[in-house]
Amino acid sequence: MPRTEDKGNEWPPRSATEADIDSWEERLEEEREAKRVNDEIDRLIELERQELKKRKPQAKLLLLGQSEAGKSTLLKNFQLHFAPKAFHAEAEAWRAVIHLNLVRAVNFILESLHIPTQAPSPASSSVSYRSTSSLSTVSSGSRHGNSDALRALRMRLSPLRQVELILHRRLSVEGPSPTSPREQERGQPSAPPRQPDLAVKVRSGWKALARIRRPTSSTNQDELQDTRQIIDACADDIVALWADESVQAGLRERKIDLEDHYIFFLDNASRVSSLRYIPSTEDILRARLQTIGVEEHRLALETVDAGSEWIFYDVEGCRGQRAAWAPFFDDVNAMIFLCPMSNFDVTLKEDPTINSLLDSFNLWKSICESKLLADATFILFLNKMDLLNKKLKSGVKFSDYVSVYKDQPNDAENIALYFRRKLSAVHKHASPKARALHIHMTCAIDTKTMSTILKRVKDVILITTLKDTAMI
Numbered sequence: 192m193p194r195t196e197d198k199g200n201e202w203p204p205r206s207a208t209e210a211d212i213d214s215w216e217e218r219l220e221e222e223r224e225a226k227r228v229n230d231e232i233d234r235l236i237e238l239e240r241q242e243l244k245k246r247k248p249q250a251k252l253l254l255l256g257q258s259e260a261g262k263s264t265l266l267k268n269f270q271l272h273f274a275p276k277a278f279h280a281e282a283e284a285w286r287a288v289i290h291l292n293l294v295r296a297v298n299f300i301l302e303s304l305h306i307p308t309q310a311p312s313p314a315s316s317s318v319s320y321r322s323t324s325s326l327s328t329v330s331s332g333s334r335h336g337n338s339d340a341l342r343a344l345r346m347r348l349s350p351l352r353q354v355e356l357i358l359h360r361r362l363s364v365e366g367p368s369p370t371s372p373r374e375q376e377r378g379q380p381s382a383p384p385r386q387p388d389l390a391v392k393v394r395s396g397w398k399a400l401a402r403i404r405r406p407t408s409s410t411n412q413d414e415l416q417d418t419r420q421i422i423d424a425c426a427d428d429i430v431a432l433w434a435d436e437s438v439q440a441g442l443r444e445r446k447i448d449l450e451d452h453y454i455f456f457l458d459n460a461s462r463v464s465s466l467r468y469i470p471s472t473e474d475i476l477r478a479r480l481q482t483i484g485v486e487e488h489r490l491a492l493e494t495v496d497a498g499s500e501w502i503f504y505d506v507e508g509c510r511g512q513r514a515a516w517a518p519f520f521d522d523v524n525a526m527i528f529l530c531p532m533s534n535f536d537v538t539l540k541e542d543p544t545i546n547s548l549l550d551s552f553n554l555w556k557s558i559c560e561s562k563l564l565a566d567a568t569f570i571l572f573l574n575k576m577d578l579l580n581k582k583l584k585s586g587v588k589f590s591d592y593v594s595v596y597k598d599q600p601n602d603a604e605n606i607a608l609y610f611r612r613k614l615s616a617v618h619k620h621a622s623p624k625a626r627a628l629h630i631h632m633t634c635a636i637d638t639k640t641m642s643t644i645l646k647r648v649k650d651v652i653l654i655t656t657l658k659d660t661a662m663i
């Protein structure tokens with residue numbers, strides 16, 4: 192080893208032995224090796240960082256709002272617009288849900304109107320028909336005219352009770368079980384019907400359960416095929432029941448307002464009941480399936496930014512379930528809130544003492560105030576614009592239910608503007624300045640308007656996610 196002399200410092204020192212020099216060299220070599228390993232680790236970390244940057248970010252989105260606000264319908268829209276192949280691939284699974292929506296509505300009508308299955312004896316008929324209108328059979332108009340025809344109709348539609356039970360079981364439906372067929376067969380007037388909670392409730396994973404796999408080998412799959420054949424055989428009678436004047440009058444007499452989606456499937460009963468039926472996009476968007484708990488849905492984008500994944504958390508909107516939402520507030524990029532504007536004149540199904548609109552406003556306020564969502568972007572959908580319009584056109588006055596709206600025009604655009612101002616003021620008051628708010632007026636079953644709106648929402652989600660990724 193050559194000696195170096197620098198300002199009197201000599202290296203290695205003259206006193207160093209050969210052994211010392213060897214050990215120093217060994218140490219130097221070890222240090223060089225350690226540095227080489229460290230550099231390699233740094234290089235790999237940097238490579239990974241670059242790779243992460245290149246990889247499409249994953250967005251986490253939370254759907255919130257009261258029950259029936261349209262959260263799951265909005266999720267279907269996201270799927271339709273950004274993962275259409277996956278959306279259409281699920282059409283067959285939706286058929287069972289749509290059939291359950293239809294038969295549930297039919298069975299409810301038959302049950303509510305107390306159409307006996309057997310001709311009443313003179314004595315029992317006098318008791319039945321002399322009762323008050325809420326307990327009389329169908330409507331007063333049917334007493335003399337077509338009650339025999341309705342009775343025959345009911346007899347022919349009775350297999351739909353069994354179909355409802357099978358579809359319930361098939362989809363692992365939770366919630367109130369349908370009235371037993373034996374009770375139905377007795378055909379006796381029971382207590383006056385409550386405005387029902389007809390919502391179809393299923394557990395997650397139902398889509399796999401609802402598919403018919405061919406060739407059909409198990410009893411379950413044959414069973415599902417049987418239900419389709421029964422519904423097909425009942426098609427004309429379902430159409431006749433729904434078209435019957437006395438049935439319509441009976442529903443009006445009992446103040447039974449079937450929900451929009453049930454009316455839609457009854458109006459389309461002939462098409463929906465056909466053995467060749469494949470659900471259309473609108474059918475799928477209209478199908479009502481109540482969410483249970485909090486469901487996670489992963490959307491692999493196909494049309495834009497292919498390869499990215501959006502994870503949606505779709506919650507059950509009932510009041511009793513809202514405490515379960517909080518753990519999902521943390522760590523989401525955007526919170527999407529749906530406020531159904533048409534619900535101003537109704538109360539909550541789960542608590543008839545609470546006005547639905549007030550509940551939505553209060554829910555929005557508490558979400559805006561949530562510290563757990565401090566970093567999330569807020570996207571607000573003022574939904575059910577079409578139903579708001581329809582209601583106002585039927586003569587219902589918004590100001591009768593919202594007194595501060597007095598003396599203002601009873602039209603949907605103006606009322607939507609009121610919602611917009613009111614909800615953004617709540618947000619502004621409750622929310623830190625940094626939290627962004629994007630507002631859209633929507634009709635979640637209108638694919639054309641949703642397409643335009645979702646294009647804008649997609650940009651918001653991408654920007655939000657990229658910003659959050661950059662912060663990491």
Ligand SMILES: Nc1nc2c(ncn2[C@@H]2O[C@H](COP(=O)(O)OP(=O)(O)OP(=O)(O)O)[C@@H](O)[C@H]2O)c(=O)[nH]1
Pocket residue numbers: 256257258259260261262263264265451452476477478479480481482483506507508509574575576577578633634635636
């Ligand atoms: N006419 C009309 N119907 C809508 C609209 N949005 C949703 N719906 C219907 O309203 C019903 C309820 O919608 P969902 O999406 O199931 O409601 P949700 O908020 O997920 O309700 P939960 O799961 O109970 O919390 C469905 O039958 C939808 O088709 C809308 O803008 N207009």
Ligand SMILES: [Mg+2]
Pocket residue numbers: 262263264480481482505506507
């Ligand atoms: Mg839902």
